[in-house]
Amino acid sequence: MKKNIQAVEKQFLQYVKKMMAYKEAISLMYWDLRTGAPRKGVDQRSEVIGMLSQDVFHMSTSEQMAAYIAELSAKSVQEQLSPVTRYTLVECQKEYERNKKIPADEYKQYVILQSKAESVWEEAKAKSDFSLFEPYLKQLVDFTKRFITYWGTNGHPYNTLLDLYEPGVTVDLLDDVFSKLRNRIVPLVQQISESRHKPETSFLFQPFPKEKQRAFSLALLKELGYDFDAGRLDETTHPFAITLNEGDVRITTKYDENDFRTAIFGTIHECGHALYEQNISKEWAGTPLYDGTSMGIHESQSLFYENFIARHYSFWKRYYSLLQQYAPHFVDVSLDDFYRAINESKPSLIRIEADELTYPLHIIIRYEMEKALFDGAIEVRDLPHIWNEKYEAYLGVRPERDAEGILQDVHWAGGSFGYFPSYALGYMYAAQFKYAMEKQLLDFDKLIENGEFVHIREWLTKHIHQYGKTKKPLDILHEVTGEGLNPTYLIRYLEEKYKHIYRL
Amino acid sequence: MKKNIQAVEKQFLQYVKKMMAYKEAISLMYWDLRTGAPRKGVDQRSEVIGMLSQDVFHMSTSEQMAAYIAELSAKSVQEQLSPVTRYTLVECQKEYERNKKIPADEYKQYVILQSKAESVWEEAKAKSDFSLFEPYLKQLVDFTKRFITYWGTNGHPYNTLLDLYEPGVTVDLLDDVFSKLRNRIVPLVQQISESRHKPETSFLFQPFPKEKQRAFSLALLKELGYDFDAGRLDETTHPFAITLNEGDVRITTKYDENDFRTAIFGTIHECGHALYEQNISKEWAGTPLYDGTSMGIHESQSLFYENFIARHYSFWKRYYSLLQQYAPHFVDVSLDDFYRAINESKPSLIRIEADELTYPLHIIIRYEMEKALFDGAIEVRDLPHIWNEKYEAYLGVRPERDAEGILQDVHWAGGSFGYFPSYALGYMYAAQFKYAMEKQLLDFDKLIENGEFVHIREWLTKHIHQYGKTKKPLDILHEVTGEGLNPTYLIRYLEEKYKHIYRL
Missing domain, CATH: 1.20.58 (Methane Monooxygenase Hydroxylase; Chain G, domain 1)
Structure with missing residues (x-):
């Protein structure tokens, strides 16, 4: 037997x-x-x-x-x-x-609709006209509602969608943490907009040739411990990291010669994703287990590297002179001015261009709208109006055109509902991991200042990366931090950092 | 029905x-x-x-x-x-x-042997010791002999192997044309080696940065009509062209900063292959017909571009000043001196480094040995000795080490017997095509001098490229030239060109 x-x-x-x-x-x-x-x-x-x-x-x-x-x-x-x-x-x-x-026929129709919807969305965005996209979005929502009934629900219907990306996370949990986040970030954003100590940023937009940006990015990737024998860096339009196999985890980036932040912070963000997958235990290779356990945990790793490391004062204390070698126009800018500039926070309309403080509000808006769509509180046709109201209320800015509002993201056109919360979840996880790490590793700031990333990487590997998909996101969170999802750490990080920068 | x-x-x-x-x-x-x-x-x-x-x-x-x-x-x-x-x-x-x-089990054993043989060959080449490789080569030959009996023979057993790469070409045909070629090239090579008018070449080996070589290569590819919307140029160790689909035909090249000829002539060689496949009729897309009809016809296209176009005096009359922009060290070298230098002919041991005059002799040596192996006239153990004798007789040089003699090519280690003749066949085809083209297109030299490659490309497309695999190589040859394989045109080309360069 x-x-x-x-x-x-x-x-x-x-x-x-x-x-x-x-x-x-x-x-x-x-x-x-x-x-x-x-x-x-x-x-x-x-x-x-x-x-x-x-x-x-x-x-x-x-x-x-x-x-x-x-x-x-x-x-x-x-x-x-x-x-x-x-x-x-x-x-x-x-x-x-x-x-x-899902009945095979229905799924086939859905796949056809998906690909049509994406091209209609492109056109609607180009023309900044939601009404073109509306009927397709309505159909996508209807299909998804039926899929939810096929898959079965557990409490709120939106929970079924959350489970696709972040197993274990529910509407109840998100309502709680997101409202806490929102209640603290919204007033902080408000205070900042009234602050008289705004950073000077004009020097960020000096021409910085692509080849030099690439060379600098490669140097930083090596420092952070990205393994070039198991990966490579290429150029693309919408950057991503991708795992081909356990020895081949690639990253991509985009260069803006008039704003180097796109490439540098983008590369380090993708590096965070890639380090996760380069350091999964080889035991799981050749199976679906060789993968990040959830979208949120994945995002926690990319945001950890992008925000907690690469936007940290100690990071630039170490690497600012290196940057100056690649970009001599920074020679006349002090480290302090540079640090404040790259951490400028300003409410904006476009999620992917948002700074680390306002970013969670963009996500919360999408979450609140998706949830309301799937419990029937609102209809597809109401979306643009609600969107604009929420941007005004949370961020103090109001889109004048659909293209810079409701039509900005591709996710819904691809039928991805329930995905957005992962971005903010990842951010909260990351802050919780950072707190746990700081208790175990002596002087996090000094490690960064000394470029001793190996300790950080090994800690993340030991507690998170190695497991691949064999542990669920909330289990990892609990094992690492001893508690459940808790927005306190992110709030504390943002408040401390931004009150300091804006002298509040 | x-x-x-x-x-x-x-x-x-x-x-x-x-x-x-x-x-x-x-x-x-x-x-x-x-x-x-x-x-x-x-x-x-x-x-x-x-x-x-x-x-x-x-x-x-x-x-x-x-x-x-x-x-x-x-x-x-x-x-x-x-x-x-x-x-x-x-x-x-x-x-x-x-x-x-082929019985499935036997084929499986063969595939295993193949992959072993390739690594043993690598080791044997590194140690320059044929005896390591000999038993594997013997087994590969024995397997191939059995395959020939399974596939059936038509006259000489080697014909069955030729048919894999060049359907319709036989030992009788090759014996005839190769002996004619050999009889005219060997004395010409001899005369050249005695000529007192050897070109000065030292200026070819000045440092020429990779990025500049790449930029110049890209400029030439555009001139020749390579479609970058259906292809791209990348770097590799052993250059090749590859078709992924009818809209994606890529080329690769290798840069030697101390000898720019590697990249420039190599790129144009691969461009010839790629132009063939970019210009196959889209009618055959998605089938095995969207491919070159044979190795020989394929090579005729790459050699046409590499030798008849890019090593032509008129080509450099047009592009020498462009080259000088990328490589200012040529400013002091006259066009005539440059032309003679890039067309230097000198007997050498390594096939892939051979010039266009001595190259066919390298192929003829391999053909004579393969033929003798498969009709039993010689044994695998005799190969190194026969190889060295033939190099001495035809080229006047004798390898001192197996690595620069019998072990230099990977083909046999991969079980590819019958492939080598395609290289020389392609060269003869190309010369015949050139002659036919010159009768139909007014002033070939002027077209090149004026950069009017479109006429050449369209002619090749009309007569060769468009058919893909739907016409057999010798049928194409006959339809285009009105005759069968005829080495006269290649001999005439080589004699005229090299007697002029070496003032014989």
Whole structure:
């Protein structure tokens, strides 16, 4: 009997390895499309991605997969399985059920709608006209509402969507932490806008050639411990990090010759994502476990590096003279002035251009609207008005055009509802991790000032990275910090930092 | 009845499209491995390539494929098929038979041997010791001899191998043309080595930064009509051109900062390959017909651009001043001196470093040895000695170490026998095409001098490129030139050019 199960286990892992092989090929094609694939090959390449994605989908919902799940999840055999098999089985089962519960025909229609909606959204954004996009968005919401009923609900219907990106997180939890965050950030933003001690920033926008920015970025990546034998840095339009396999975790960035912050902070953000995946235990390689455990935990790592390290005074104490070598126009700017400038906070309309203080408000607005959409409190047609009201109330700015308001993000056009909260969750997790780290590692600021990132990286690997997808986000949070989600640490970080910078 | 066949035809083309999709993914992974994939991801990436290659192999030999072939090649239905289907069927059938005739177990052993042999060859080359490689080479030859018996012979056993790369070309034909070539080139090489009018070349080896070489290469590629919307240029160790799909035909090159000829002539060589595949009729896209018809015809296009265009006096008459902008150290060198320098001819030991005059002799040596190996005239253990004798006889140089003699090329380690002749065949084809072109296009030299490459490109597209794999190499040759393989044109080209350069 034992022998039989081991044979099945081996076949199952081989089957999963095949799915992962297809996924690796798909990921490379995706990376290639976004880093320089020639224009005329794009349509055919997209078709190939479609065909291989279909292969993966079929394998994930096949009778063979059903048989593996049935055979290996029997209680009598569970104990005989290796940890890899056990965890992998859980992930495969989750995917199987999620994919099987939607009627095939309906899912096909949904996929077609998705791709149409994305192009309509592009057009609507270009014309700044929400009414073009509205009927598509309505259909996407309707489809998603039906999917929620297929998948089943647990309390609020939006919980089912949250579970896709952040298992364990609920509306009740988010309402609580987001309102705390909002109640403290909104007045702080207000105070800052009234402060007379605003940083001078004009020197940030001096020309800084792309090649020099790239060289500086590469130097910083090496310092932070990004492994170039298991990755590379390329240029793209919308930066991302992507894992092809356990030895190949790539990052991409974008260069703005008149604002170097885009590339430098963007690269370090993606580096945070990449360090997570470069440091997952190789034990999980070749399975879906070799992945970040959730969108929020992933974002916690990128924000940790971007904000807590690269926007830290100690970081620039160490690297400002290096920057000056690549960008001599900073030679006449003092370190203090530079530090204040890169940490300028100013309410703005566009999420992806927001600073670290106002950023969570952009997320909270989207969360409140998504939640209300899915519990029926509001309708799609109400969105632009509500959006504008909330921006005025929370940030004190009001979009004049749909393009810089309701139409700015692609997420909804792709049917991604429930994704946005991860950005703010990640930020709160990161602040909690930082607090826990500071209790264990002596003098966090000094480590940064001395460039001893290895200790920080090893701490994150030991407590978070190594586990890949084998631990759930809230379990990691609890094990690392001894408590649940708690916005206090982020609030404290933001208040201390910004009161200091703006002399409040 | 008709309707049925059309349904089968559609399914068959869909099936082939799927195979082509896997091949596209494989090609991208191959390109990526050779243009900068990080070291630690290579093993896993190779496994993925292996898995997808197996998918393609299975599809090419499946019962489904057998059924398509049986159904669609019946005489009664052939007339109802579209040209795409008919030609595709021929290619699929050829591949099916080739793959099916070798017993599966034997083929598996062969694949294992191949990969072992390549690493042993690398070691043997590093140690310059043929005896390490000899037993593996012997096994590869023995396997290949058995494959020849499975595939069937037509006259000389080596014909079966030639057919893999250059359908229609036989030992009888090659013996004839290669002896003519050899008889004229050997004395010319001898005369040159005795000439007192040798070009000065030292100025070629001045430092020329990589970035400048790249910029100059890109400028030339644009001039030649390489379509950057359907391709890109990257850096690699062993340059190649690769087609991912009909809108994505990439080239790669290598930069030597102390010898710019490597990058410039190498890039233009690969550009010739790429122009072929960029200009195949889109009618054949998504099938195996979207490919060069043979190795020889492919090489004819790369050599046409590399030698007949880029080593032509008129080319540099036009572009020498541009080169001087990128490489100011040429400002003091006259155009005539430059032209003679880049066309220096000197017998050497290494094929891939050979000039355009001595190159065919390197190929003829390999051909004579392969032919003798497969008709049993010589044994693997005799190779190093025979190699050295032939180099001394034809080129007047004798290798002192196996690494610079018998072990220099990877081809045999990969089991590629019958491939080498394509290089020299391509050269002869190219000279014949040039002669035919010159009769139809007024003043070839002037076209080059004026940079009017579009006429040359259109001529090649009309007569060669557009057909892809739908016409056989010797049929193309005959239709374009009105005759069969004829070494006269290449001999005439080489004699005229080199007698002029060396004032013989």
